[in-house]
Amino acid sequence: GQNIDQPTEMTATEGAIVQINCTYQTSGFNGLFWYQQHAGEAPTFLSYNVLDGLEEKGRFSSFLSRSKGYSYLLLKELQMKDSASYLCAVTSYGQNFVFGPGTRLSVLP
Amino acid sequence: ETGVTQTPRHLVMGMTNKKSLKCEQHLGHNAMYWYKQSAKKPLELMFVYSLEERVENNSVPSRFSPECPNSSHLFLHLHTLQPEDSALYLCASSQTSGLETYEQYFGPGTRLTVT
DSSP states (O other), rough: OOOOEOOOOOOOOOOEEEEEEEEEEOOEEEEEEEEEEOSOOOEEEEEEOOHHHHHHHEEEEEEEEETTEEEEEEEEEOOOOOOOOOEEEEEEEEEEEEEOOEEEEEEEO | OOSEEESSSEEEEEEOOOOEEEEEOOOSSSEEEEEEOOSSSOOOOEEEEETTTEEEEEEEOTTTTEEEEEEEEEEEEEEEHHHHHHEEEEEEEEEBBBSOOOOOOEOOEEEEEOO
């Protein structure tokens, strides 16, 4: 089976940088996805990592270490609209997405 | 219409009712999914259809019955639900080659309340 862990809640200040961690245990790893979900809305895709290293996309970056079963999502220049839940999801060969519990981020002025 | 749409957006039903949730994707994808999202719990995958064939059914009670008449439409038929089935039901679609799984695109969800 798969096991995914994320911190439940985080708080950061507008303009700051925040790192949201995700650890996972799985066999046949085939990719890790990050999604953003605002309260009452559907999750939206942010990033995808399948090889080790950093993927940068504007203010958002995602890092993966397959040997450590570890990923993080880095959000720079935080804005109030970044207050949301951030979901880590892992896929394995022959398996579909398994989502982590999500991290609720609150951005304060 | 673009993306993934779901109807209705909100549904209140009694435990003896029968209702259906509808999902439609306009992205040309070949896989569709039903998820359940309850408060303070991770997204739970319920059903997966790939090329209109059900490929996954994660021990979902039989009071939930999926139907995928074609690659663009997905239904979830509900009957004799329990109050603990109250949740946000999300539909998603993606492209899949069997070996590769690409990002999923979610609909806005149906907020279901069972009274």
